[in-house]
Amino acid sequence: MEQTTTHSPSSIFHLLSSRNLLRLLFPGRCRVCQTGYPDGAPFLCPACWGVMAPFPPPWCPQCGRPFASPETLTASPDHRCGPCRADPPLFDTVRAYGPYEGPLKEALHLLKYSHKMALAVPLAERMAVRMAEFPPVDALLAVPLHPRRLRRRGFNQSLLLAHVLSRQAGLSLLVDALQRVRWTRPQIGLDDQERKRNVRGAFAVIQPETIAEKRVLLVDDVLTTGATADACARVLRKAGAESVHLLTAARSC
Ligand SMILES: [Zn+2]
Numbered sequence: 654m655e656q657t658t659t660h661s662p663s664s665i666f667h668l669l670s671s672r673n674l675l676r677l678l679f680p681g682r683c684r685v686c687q688t689g690y691p692d693g694a695p696f697l698c699p700a701c702w703g704v705m706a707p708f709p710p711p712w713c714p715q716c717g718r719p720f721a722s723p724e725t726l727t728a729s730p731d732h733r734c735g736p737c738r739a740d741p742p743l744f745d746t747v748r749a750y751g752p753y754e755g756p757l758k759e760a761l762h763l764l765k766y767s768h769k770m771a772l773a774v775p776l777a778e779r780m781a782v783r784m785a786e787f788p789p790v791d792a793l794l795a796v797p798l799h800p801r802r803l804r805r806r807g808f809n810q811s812l813l814l815a816h817v818l819s820r821q822a823g824l825s826l827l828v829d830a831l832q833r834v835r836w837t838r839p840q841i842g843l844d845d846q847e848r849k850r851n852v853r854g855a856f857a858v859i860q861p862e863t864i865a866e867k868r869v870l871l872v873d874d875v876l877t878t879g880a881t882a883d884a885c886a887r888v889l890r891k892a893g894a895e896s897v898h899l900l901t902a903a904r905s906c
Pocket residue numbers: 683684685686687688697698699700701702
């Protein structure tokens with residue numbers, strides 16, 4: 654027998670409640686592919702969230718740089734990449750969720766430059782899949798912004814990501830231990846050497862007692878040349894950190 658669905662006045666009212674009505678009239682439009690969608694994760698359509706793929710293995714066990722061949726680590730699982738052997742990095746372990754391109758790049762831009770802070774949660778959830786690849790850590794830190802830039806932007810995107818990760822992992826977040834003490838111009842547009850010079854002396858550990866003998870994990874949004882992260886690692890090591898690791902949402906190197 655054919656079934657018919659009837660709506661009582663109250664269910665129709667519910668259907669047309671302000672939220673549903675808004676979605677009906679103005680469906681969300683994906684910021685990457687412009688597809689309209691009524692529901693889904695914030696700002697990007699489910700399909701674009703779906704293609705946001707993590708780096709496939711293998712990668713260098715230390716710096717996390719992806720290896721071209723899947724055979725590379727088969728014979729020697731602890732084999733580090735050439736750059737790590739030639740010039741050991743300041744970080745014990747570096748990992749990123751995925752490459753800095755496509756929907757992941759767009760989502761990070763929306764978070765950082767368009768103040769779409771709700772994106773910190775789904776992005777940090779993706780970063781969290783990498784947590785198991787680090788040895789045990791005692792606390793998380795975020796790459797800090799200079800107070801002037803923080804006032805201008807209103808928030809630190811790396812701290813938002815670190816906050817979500819620390820809650821998920823049940824680890825403490827050291828908010829004030831590492832600070833940016835010198836104003837620097839943005840790294841965008843600078844070459845490797847200029848980036849290193851630009852951030853030299855820009856960071857300081859204000860509370861060394863919270864860092865000494867600790868295994869710390871630094872969180873940032875994007876790893877580009879590593880100049881900023883290295884400047885942070887240098888002062889964390891000087892403050893007596895037992896080990897320093899780095900986790901970013903994306904990397905472009
Ligand atoms: Zn899309």
